[in-house]
Amino acid sequence: MIDLHTHTDRSDGSTAPEDLVRQAVAEGLQALGIADHDTLAGYEAAGPAAAACGLELICAVELSTRPNECRQPGKRERSVHVLGYWLLEPPTTEFRCWLETQQASRRRRNVDLLTKLRELGVSITLEDAEVYGRNQVGRPHIARVLCDKGYVSTIQEAFDVYLADEAKAAVERDEPTLEEGIRLIQESGGMSSLAHPVRLPQRGADLFRLVQRLVEAGLQGIEVHHSEHSPADCAEYAEIARRFDLIPTGGSDFHGDNKPGIRLGHGINGNAMLPYSFLEQMWEQCTVKRH
Numbered sequence: 001m002i003d004l005h006t007h008t009d010r011s012d013g014s015t016a017p018e019d020l021v022r023q024a025v026a027e028g029l030q031a032l033g034i035a036d037h038d039t040l041a042g043y044e045a046a047g048p049a050a051a052a053c054g055l056e057l058i059c060a061v062e063l064s065t066r067p068n069e070c071r072q073p074g075k076r077e078r079s080v081h082v083l084g085y086w087l088l089e090p091p092t093t094e095f096r097c098w099l100e101t102q103q104a105s106r107r108r109r110n111v112d113l114l115t116k117l118r119e120l121g122v123s124i125t126l127e128d129a130e131v132y133g134r135n136q137v138g139r140p141h142i143a144r145v146l147c148d149k150g151y152v153s154t155i156q157e158a159f160d161v162y163l164a165d166e167a168k169a170a171v172e173r174d175e176p177t178l179e180e181g182i183r184l185i186q187e188s189g190g191m192s193s194l195a196h197p198v199r200l201p202q203r204g205a206d207l208f209r210l211v212q213r214l215v216e217a218g219l220q221g222i223e224v225h226h227s228e229h230s231p232a233d234c235a236e237y238a239e240i241a242r243r244f245d246l247i248p249t250g251g252s253d254f255h256g257d258n259k260p261g262i263r264l265g266h267g268i269n270g271n272a273m274l275p276y277s278f279l280e281q282m283w284e285q286c287t288v289k290r291h
């Protein structure tokens with residue numbers, strides 16, 4: 001069994017990289033993809049532990065992009081995530097530098113977001129959020145603090161009222177376009193995959209048009225299996241993979257306690273369980289595409 005889409009506490013998961021490795025072994029996994037948001041820190045920290053217990057670790061990343069350049073302030077299109085697998089190790093200097101710019105953009109965003117919250121009478125500090133986000137504070141961590149301090153009663157309410165793109169404390173930050181994200185992964189030696197397509201607003205013909213555009217930009221894969229995908233979703237995305245010659249990828253999108261209900265290597269009620277042969281097929285198709 002494998003899980004190719006997991007997060008550690010170096011982005012918005014709650015599990016330390018070494019603990020994630022131990023948990024993966026306990027779940028009987030043979031391969032683990034750590035795909036933290038805009039950072040390789042979790043993957044790098046997990047290396048020694050994985051080597052010690054013979055777990056195959058896949059160097060991955062999940063980039064946050066926007067479908068198009070934002071031309072009108074306050075009118076951003078919904079964020080789209082792109083996964084990258086088998087990135088060059090060590091990463092190219094360009095990719096490392098680019099990841100640094102994303103960290104810096106997130107840090108600036110967080111300062112501005114907390115200022116906006118204060119103006120709305122919500123007083124939390126960066127230190128509060130750093131308790132949850134050790135390497136990188138993201139909005140899910142800020143949401144947890146808003147819950148802890150009683151400003152809202154659920155994480156979702158924190159997003160709906162304050163943190164969502166169109167909510168009261170929303171702050172825009174520099175993010176790559178979808179095409180840039182795909183290109184960055186390609187230039188870093190990786191294979192790109194459109195993450196959890198179920199979260200895209202497009203279905204049917206609209207989705208075909210988007211995927212066609214992305215294939216032209218170099219997209220190589222699509223996440224067919226994901227804990228948020230129903231059997232019907234999986235069938236739809238598998239069909240898209242066939243039609244556009246994209247490599248099916250999959251994983252649970254495990255975030256530990258930050259997304260309760262998703263089990264490592266399993267997903268929700270076993271909907272993201274994948275055999276090792278799935279990874280072998282991915283690799284084979286990837287090799288074919290490169291020649």
Ligand code: AMP
Pocket residue numbers: 037064137138139140156159160163164165
């Ligand atoms: P960040 O990377 O800090 O901008 O946070 C993005 C993460 O926040 C996403 O990966 C989601 O997990 C979560 N998120 C963003 N928008 C929403 C929303 N409207 N409702 C719930 N969660 C959201």
Ligand code: FE
Pocket residue numbers: 007012037255
């Ligand atoms: Fe996440």
Ligand code: FE
Pocket residue numbers: 062081195196
């Ligand atoms: Fe994602």
Ligand code: ZN
Pocket residue numbers: 005007035062253
């Ligand atoms: Zn993810």
